[in-house]
Amino acid sequence: MRADCANCFGLCCVALAFSASAGFPADKDAGEPCRELRTDFRCGIHQRLRERGYRGCTVYDCFGAGQKVSRVTFGGQDWRRAPDTARRMFAVLPVMRQLHELLRYLREALTLEPARPLHTGIRAALDTTEHLTRADAGTLLALDMTARREAVNPLLLRTSELVRAQVPGKxxxxxxxxxxxxxxxxxxxxxxxxxxxxxxxxxxxxxxxxxxxxxxxxxxxxxxxxxxxxxxxxxxxxxxxxxxxxxxxxxxxxxxxxxxx
Known part of the structure; x- marks a missing residue:
């Protein structure tokens, strides 16, 4: 659930748009490589992001979606060598990120003892979500993420209620x-x-x-x-x-x- 930039094709540095603001020094359109992205898909100023005005980058996390899209969904085929994959690869990233975010929450829920009565349902939701992350690009792009979140959210809500009930009082x-x-x-x-x-x-x-x-x-x-x-x-x-x-x-x-x- 953590970003592994060494196994990603710099997807967040290309797929996402940003505007000149407190978080970024200039505008960038979605699908346009960041000017600091090197040819090896690494950030040229990674250790100096905040001082160079890229504060927004320091608070972004793909939850491991970048490497999943790069190495699993597209089988290690990068968008520079295979430009015909670029548009679909960039479109899949935000879908995969949402799925990985759900995985992050579901995995945490499974570690919480007060939520043990829900663990069977949580584990089933986790398995379904994990299976979806291994689907092909077409399936991922057609996925109704609103419905997926609505299927998982009641489990997370109930988990929260059971855990917070351990605190006495209102x-x-x-x-x-x-x-x-x-x-x-x-x-x-x-x-x-x-x-x-x-x-x-x-x-x-x-x-x-x-x-x-x-x-x-x-x-x-x-x-x-x-x-x-x-x-x-x-x-x-x-x-x-x-x-x-x-x-x-x-x-x-x-x-x-x-x-x-």
Missing amino acids: KKNRRGADLSGARLKGADLRGADLRGAYLIAADLRGADLRLADLIGADLRDTDLRGADLTGSLFLVQTQVNAAKGDAATRLPPGLDRPAHW
């Missing part, structure tokens, strides 16, 4: 709430439902986010210095990379402390 429900810029320093958010919440530039210094559900929460510039995210649910590396933290920020196992912290 839990805060901030699902989908706009908490941009909110002053939540030191807040007790144990077991809170923060699914899809907008926490852009919120002050969560020293907040207790243990066992909080953070799936889809927007953590851009969220101040997590000293916050405790131990056991938080469905938190992914892209969210961590987008936030601000420090050596005192406690992260769940499997997530890396960003270098810019």
Whole structure:
């Protein structure tokens, strides 16, 4: 579920569009190679992305979809040597990324003991999703991802409820709430439902986010210095990379402390 750029044909550097903004220094159309992409499909400024204005790249993660499309869907045939594959390869990437994101959540759900009653259903959903990631390009492009997410989401919701029930007392429900810029320093958010919440530039210094559900929460510039995210649910590396933290920020196992912290 982690990007392996050595086995990818720089797909995110070509397939995705971006506009001149705080995250990127210039405009780029979808299907146009980034000007920093080298002939070996590596980034020429990977260690200096933030200082060169490519902050957006540092908070993107394909969840391993890039190498799956490159090596499995297209069998190692790259878009430079086989330009007739380019358009379909680039179109498949976002579909594969969504499937791999679902795999990431489902695999986490299987590790959560309180959700054991759901494990049979979770495992079945995982197997189905994994099977889809090995389909051909035509099948992937025809896939109804909305339906796939709707099939998986109830399992993830119920998993969240069972895990968060381990926290005593009434839990805060901030699902989908706009908490941009909110002053939540030191807040007790144990077991809170923060699914899809907008926490852009919120002050969560020293907040207790243990066992909080953070799936889809927007953590851009969220101040997590000293916050405790131990056991938080469905938190992914892209969210961590987008936030601000420090050596005192406690992260769940499997997530890396960003270098810019």
